[in-house]
Amino acid sequence: MRLLVGYLATPGGADALALAVRLARTLDAEIDICLVLARHGNLGSVVATGGYDKLLSEQAQEWLSDALAAVPADIVARTHAHFHDSFAAGLIDAAGQLDASAIVVGGSGGGLAANYTLGAVVNELLNSSPLPVVVAPRGARDSTVERVREVTCALGERPGADLLLDTAFRFARAAETPLRLVSLVALDPDSASGSAGRGHHPAVDHAFRTLDAAKKSLPTGFPVTATVVEGGTVEQAVQSLAWHDGDLIMVGSSRLGAPRRTFLGSTAAKMLRVLDVPMVVVPKAEIGAKHSGW
Structure with missing residues (x-):
């Protein structure tokens, strides 16, 4: 397995x-550290062609x-x-050439607040990559954790949830870590039950049914909670x-995204604002056996 790092000499x-x-x-x-360089034609004639x-x-x-x-x-x-006209497209092109399973990038760069401040390149990747994109929160370089501790999979009812669950399961199995399935339900204060009990609200009940079905689809004995x-x-x-x-969270692409491409949806974007663990955004559909992610 190979992981492509979209590298810049920045924090x-x-x-x-x-x-x-x-x-x-x-x-x-294994890691492939890739620095995408703009072609000289994109930067004018500051230096002679070739030089x-x-x-x-x-x-x-x-x-x-x-x-x-x-x-x-x-x-x-x-x-x-890697020389390319587009930084994001250059990373995708390099990942394809190197047969990478995922692209890892840093979230710092301007855009969202808090621990992730996504720059233009990362935003473009999250809207176009055919591979899972792993976004590192600001300050990940200061962590002393050596391995992933637990995988959280945020499941909803959108198309592609089966692929997201399968990707999270394969990652957790390969990493030999527990898998935590979660469903987030945002309720108005007047309708919120104040507890996660069954039957208090149709959305909550539906979320429980979704997680129950997902949990039952995994092999018996696998360490999973919901x-x-x-x-x-x-x-x-x-x-x-x-x-x-040491935790990380996996989310699926938005329903607005193109098939076989990642697309950061509004729910995932809201989660990024308050999380300080890595986020993996999984494309909507498989793109072939050798690029099936983890």
């Missing part, structure tokens, strides 16, 4: 690399050497400088869950 790039190391150690995977590419390549190799030096000795890692969480908002609901360093 966000360091967050992505640190998270990729954690995932690689957990999954016995610009040479200077940029030399600087890129220096950045990549520093990144490679930061990877622990027990992790197999390679570096790549819970429905209520809140006045999605943010309140997800914050009421217990989170630990």
Whole structure:
């Protein structure tokens, strides 16, 4: 298994690399550190044609050497400088060439508030990648956790939930970690029951049925829990869950996204605002055996 790191010589790039190391150690995977470079034609005539590419390549190799030096000795890692007109498309192209299972990026860069501040490249990836995209929260580089502790899968009733569950199960099985299934129910204060008991509200009851069916679809004896969480908002609901360093959450793509592409939906975007654990956004449909994610 290979994980592609969309690298920049920035704190966000360091967050992505640190998270990729954690995932690689957990999954016995290898890392490809990829720096996408803009072609000279996109930046005008500051430097003569050819000279610009040479200077940029030399600087890129220096950045990549520093990144490679930061990877622990027990992790197999390679570096790549990739020229492309689009940074996001360049990462997708490189991931396809390298037969990567997922793309890992840092969330810092401007856009959303709190621990994730998504930049233009990450936003574009989350709306176009045919592979799972793993977004590292700000400060992931400072964590001392070496492996994934638990996988949380946020299930809803949208098309693609079966694929999301299968991806989360395969990851948890490969990582030898427990799997936590959750359904977030945002209720108006007047309609909220104040507890996650069955039958208090149709949405809550439906969420329990969804999780029960998902849990029963997994192999007997697999370490899985399922819970429905209520809140006045999605943010309140997800914050009421217990989170630990080393956890990660998996979500599906929005129903508005194209098939076989990721698309960050409004619910996932709200969750990003309050979470400080990595988020994996899974495409809506499989794209073939060799690119079936984890």
